[in-house]
Amino acid sequence: MRRFCDQMGLWSIVLAGGEGERLRPLVQQWLGHHRPKQYCTFVGTRSMLQHTLDRVAPLTSPEHRLTVVMRSHLPEASAQLIEHQAGTVIDQPANRDTAPGVFLGLAHVRARDPRAVVAIFPSDHFIYPEDRFVSLVRSAVQATLEFESLILVGVTPERPETEYGWIVPGKYLGQIEGSDVRTVEVFLEKPGPDACREVMARGGLWNTLILVAQAEFLWQLGWRYLPAMMCLFEAYCKVIGTPRERATLETIYDLMCAQNFSSSILCPASAETAVIESAGILWSDWGRSERIVETLRVLGKQPLFPLP
Secondary structure: OOOHHHHHOEEEEEEEOOOOHHHHHHHHHHHOOOOOHHHOOOOOOOOHHHHHHHHHOOOOOHHHEEEEEEHHHHHHHHHHHHHOOOOEEEEEOOOOOHHHHHHHHHHHHHHHOOOOEEEEEEOOEEEEOHHHHHHHHHHHHHHHHHHOOEEEEEEOOOOOOOOOEEEEEEEEEEEEOOEEEEEEEEEEEOOOHHHHHHHHHOOOEEEEEEEEEEHHHHHHHHHHHOHHHHHHHHHHHOOOOOOOHHHHHHHHHHHOOOOOHHHHHHOOOHHHEEEEEEOOOEEEEOOOHHHHHHHHHHHOOOOOOOOO
């Protein structure tokens, strides 16, 4: 059976380069050493990264799949990456936040398929059920092609969460497979309690940072809002697949500043962004132990780590 990418030109980039600092105390106490949360198995038998790769598998073949990790994490991650078909694994020399991780993966996609559609998946989120999520991403791909826009997946909020990014939806654009697609009026990155309540009352959504866009469209947004970073990546693009690739990557990361994708790209590009709202999907950014416990309680499951 042909995967979705064979029909729509879809590639996936899985972001797995974070350090998991917010959960460090829990993981340190539980395992006796630190392990970034995407490599941890908090429930069941799969780590968060393995869950992410399994969600991506029905959408893109391994040939159209890239996983961006930290070089220092490779010893920890290797077995998980092999077992769950990570596709091409790209190891960052250093953590420079989410924007470099996105554009490093994008550089490799463009080198192979300049006309690609690309989907971005953080690897440290909990999503259930997976089959419904896969259907939503397929709808987001169709929306990207139909409305010629960057499409974000938004989640109906359960509470005024101050540690999440928020999206205020704007004009109704249409419907794809039963899911509404709207323009983005404004992004708010981790607003305070009063602002959260106000945005929630206006129909605001949580920003999952799961998105679909034409690869070239994303690349041009990078040039518009982070030109210094893109100059470095353009130099790297010229040597992908050559003996100079690894040394050039180390050089540009030495020169590169940390840049957050949400605040540096999404916020200023809101006029060129749309949002598709998830329905019937449980989503959580497992950045705190309380969120993990709360999510698993909803599902009637116990975490593998000891409860206080």
